[in-house]
Amino acid sequence: MHARWSKRWSAGAFAALVALAVLGAQQPERKRERTSPPGYDDTPMLPGQPWRVHDIKRPQPPLVRPGERLGDPPSDAIVLFDGKDLSHWHHRGRGPERGKILPPRWKVQDGYMEVVGGAGDLVSNEKFGDAQFHIEWAAPPVIEGSGQWRGNSGVLLMERYEIQVLDNWENPTYADGMAGAIYGQFPPLVNPARRPGEWQVFDIVFEAPRFEGERLVKPAYVTVFLNGVLLHHRQAIIGRMAHRRVGTYAPHEPEAPLALQDHDTAVRYRNIWVRRLKGYDER
Numbered sequence: 333m334h335a336r337w338s339k340r341w342s343a344g345a346f347a348a349l350v351a352l353a354v355l356g357a358q359q360p361e362r363k364r365e366r367t368s369p370p371g372y373d374d375t376p377m378l379p380g381q382p383w384r385v386h387d388i389k390r391p392q393p394p395l396v397r398p399g400e401r402l403g404d405p406p407s408d409a410i411v412l413f414d415g416k417d418l419s420h421w422h423h424r425g426r427g428p429e430r431g432k433i434l435p436p437r438w439k440v441q442d443g444y445m446e447v448v449g450g451a452g453d454l455v456s457n458e459k460f461g462d463a464q465f466h467i468e469w470a471a472p473p474v475i476e477g478s479g480q481w482r483g484n485s486g487v488l489l490m491e492r493y494e495i496q497v498l499d500n501w502e503n504p505t506y507a508d509g510m511a512g513a514i515y516g517q518f519p520p521l522v523n524p525a526r527r528p529g530e531w532q533v534f535d536i537v538f539e540a541p542r543f544e545g546e547r548l549v550k551p552a553y554v555t556v557f558l559n560g561v562l563l564h565h566r567q568a569i570i571g572r573m574a575h576r577r578v579g580t581y582a583p584h585e586p587e588a589p590l591a592l593q594d595h596d597t598a599v600r601y602r603n604i605w606v607r608r609l610k611g612y613d614e615r
Contacts, residue, residue, distance in 0.1 A: 371387060371388025371389070372384065372385070372386045372387065372388055373389070390613065391615070394408070403466065403468070403533065403603060405603075405605035408607055409466075409605040409606060409607050410605060410606045410607070411604070412456055412590070412604040412605060412606060413445060413601065413602065415443035415444060415602055416440070417440060418436035418438065418445065418454070420456060420458065421454050421456055422434060422435065422436055422454075423436055423437060423451060423452040423454065423455065424453065434452075436454055437451040437452075438451060438454055443602055444600045444601060445600065445602070446598050446599070446600045446601075447592075447594050447595075447596075447597065447598055447600075448594070449596035449597070450594070450596065451594055452594050453488065453491075453592060453593050453594050454591065454592045455491065456589040456590040457589070458589065458606070459585075459587035459589050460490070460538075460540075460587055460588070460606055460608060461587040461588075461608070462538065462540055462609040463537075463538055463606050463607060463608050463609055464535070464536070464537050464538075464606065465534065465535070465536040465537075465538065465590065465604075465606050466533070466534070466535055466536075466605050466606075467487055467603075467604050468531055468532065468602045468604070469485070469532055469534070469599060469601050469602075470528075470530060470531045470599070470600045471483025471498070471499035471501075471529065471597075471599060472499070472597060472598045472600075473528055474528075474529075479503065479504070480498070480505055480509060482498060482499040482528075482597075483497070483498055483499030483528060483599055484496075484497065484498050484593075484596075484597050484599070485497040485592060485593045485594070485597065485599040486515060486573070486593035486595065487534060487590070487591075487592065487593075488573065488591035488592070489536070489538050489554070489590065490587075490588035490590075491588055491589055491590075491591045492572040492584070493514070493538075493552055493554070493569050494515040495512065495513070495514065495515070495534065495536060495554070496509055496510060496511055496512060496514075497593070498510060498511040499511070499525075499528045500523055500525035501526070501527045501528055507519035510523060510525075511525045511558065512534075512556055512558045512564075514569060515573050516573065516574055516575065516576075516577075517569065517570045517579065518564060518567055520556070520563035521563055521564065521565075522563065524559045524560075524561040524563075531602070532558060532559055533558070533559055533560070534556065534557070535560075536554060536555070536557075537554070537555040537609070538552065538554050539552060539553040539554070539566075540586060540587070541569075541581060542586075543581075546583055548581045548583075551568045551570075551581070552568070552569040553567065553568055553569065554566070554567055554569060555567070590606065
């Protein structure tokens, strides 16, 4: 033992210090009670809202159970295609059959559906206004054609406002016609497209336009992700999809079907679901 240490501490004092440390370690830790009030009724009013800050009377949002895996439909989703059949879809007649509702004729196999060229656009039986859309798609694995003939299809929101589907892997074309473009209006901010044959994922948040009689009072807005990458952030849509001209608005119903475009190329789709969107405090 060091002589200097022995002068300052006796063996008994050192033992007592150790005993106190052990006893302190054995004492149960006192936990602080952490509680807070469920809300308040004396806080300032929020600007433009009928609620106070932390308002105790403000309704709770509805419970929604998320899908088990990323991309699975949540509990409040309407599943339009689960890989089994086309019972949620129809074709709208053309030519002499114009206006008729026809049975769907796209091919279903191995958990996906595939465009049958000439069958016509596939149209959902359900109608939607403001909504969140999840749509998975793949361009044909065998490359045929170029430009707008490489895996061309489209997601037609309300059958009018198109988010382009296209094989953009090393396939130059006009920017506002690329995969994820608001067709003929805005190109995607970036190009995160995968190789032909690989599955790609659209997640779309759409705000339907508002009309008062013949007058447009609010345009449609859209937010689009492709493969988890942001392409459009609440971008105002100029008008209906159009080729080689500027799209315009025409009054229509507040809800309309989702359509998938037949552009005569064998694009595949799977795992399609939709959630109707409501405002804050709405149920």
